[in-house]
Amino acid sequence: MGRLRRSRVHNARRDVHRASRTRVRTRDLDQIQLIDLDPKNRAALEAQAVDYEKPGLAQHYCVECAKYYETDAALQSHWRSKVHKRRCKQLREPAYTIEESERAAGLGREGRRPTTVVGSSSEIMVDAA
Ligand SMILES: [Zn+2]
16 A cells, blocks of 8 residues: 555645644643632533533533543543543643743742833823823
8 A cells, every 4th residue: 555645635725734723622731720620610511501512412521631522431431541541640730820931931029020110111101191
């Protein structure tokens, strides 16, 4: 068997990578960790109302992977799968927060950059007005 057809399969589609990215886009890990795994939100997600737009009428939802399943058996077998276990392991690590990104950029609390830049610019705005 030679090369499978990979060229000329995206007729008139300019950015196929973006299309595939946005189509399968699920919730990010920090969204799941900080919002969905909260016990109150988790209970709400696991007991969703019947939604005819979602797979399996939105009755079989994996909170960790932010994914809907068609049947209860599919969800059960997903919980035993490698994909789900890997995801749980990723979720056990602390989420990347805004504070951490600011620390990486040198804008954290231990940094000594003056925070009066915003205040002084607003004073200029007042003077101009
Ligand atoms: Zn899962």
